[in-house]
Amino acid sequence: MSRIDRRQCLGVFAAGAGMVAGGGALSRLAFAADGIVPDEKSVLLVIDVQNCFLPGGSLAVNDGDAIIPVINELAKKFENVVMTQDWHTPGHISFASSHKGKNPFDTIELPYGTQVLWPDHCVMGTESAELAEGLDIPHAQLIIRKGYHSQVDSYSTFLEADKATRTGLTGYLAERGLERIYACGLATDFCVSWSAIDAASAGLEVAVIEDACRGIDIDGSVNAAWEQMAKAGIERLQSTDFV
Ligand code: VGL
Ligand code: ZN
Numbered sequence: 001m002s003r004i005d006r007r008q009c010l011g012v013f014a015a016g017a018g019m020v021a022g023g024g025a026l027s028r029l030a031f032a033a034d035g036i037v038p039d040e041k042s043v044l045l046v047i048d049v050q051n052c053f054l055p056g057g058s059l060a061v062n063d064g065d066a067i068i069p070v071i072n073e074l075a076k077k078f079e080n081v082v083m084t085q086d087w088h089t090p091g092h093i094s095f096a097s098s099h100k101g102k103n104p105f106d107t108i109e110l111p112y113g114t115q116v117l118w119p120d121h122c123v124m125g126t127e128s129a130e131l132a133e134g135l136d137i138p139h140a141q142l143i144i145r146k147g148y149h150s151q152v153d154s155y156s157t158f159l160e161a162d163k164a165t166r167t168g169l170t171g172y173l174a175e176r177g178l179e180r181i182y183a184c185g186l187a188t189d190f191c192v193s194w195s196a197i198d199a200a201s202a203g204l205e206v207a208v209i210e211d212a213c214r215g216i217d218i219d220g221s222v223n224a225a226w227e228q229m230a231k232a233g234i235e236r237l238q239s240t241d242f243v
Pocket of ligand 2: 086087088094118121122147
């Protein structure tokens, strides 16, 4: 279990809270009620907020654009922000168009397990793969890409679907001393939940900010993802939980 302890998140106290010098544990607890203040070990992980996943995009997530202002506001509260891009080769193995007779949302068995087949989306270098124009996070420190191996998908921004190939993000976070992951973005039931669960498996403290995410929801997959995340000790937050 690696639940985020709100007391640990209080790197800074709420503005106007009037912390008395030497206030100690009781004061910290009292101020915790004001909300979470991300500290220098916290990072906002903004997952796949890209044109292809927005309304009108090739793999549009319902209401996906609604999270952009929420994420922009959240990002202002974080010193550390990392963003991700789904970044596929043309003819990627996860595309239905790469498999004769298959349609989007069919599944196939691949050497690494069951693969959902998707419409062509987020092809590297295309406009569809660009980050959403409305994102306003100039202080984001890293943009990490994933899904660029033609024969392996990667919902997770830590570990590809073969469960062996690493993206390098765990090492980056470790080198920078970033231990608390606050995940948001698209889609709740795929790239967000897979990333969150892999981060928890890597020993990081993980929370997912629900109203800063939207899901694709295939046969109840959003609810199933929240259940799996809860089992992995991942905290479920709202953007209003932050100061
Ligand atoms: C995603 C399906 C396929 C995601 C990416 O970002 O959640 N979903 N590729
Ligand atoms: Zn993809």
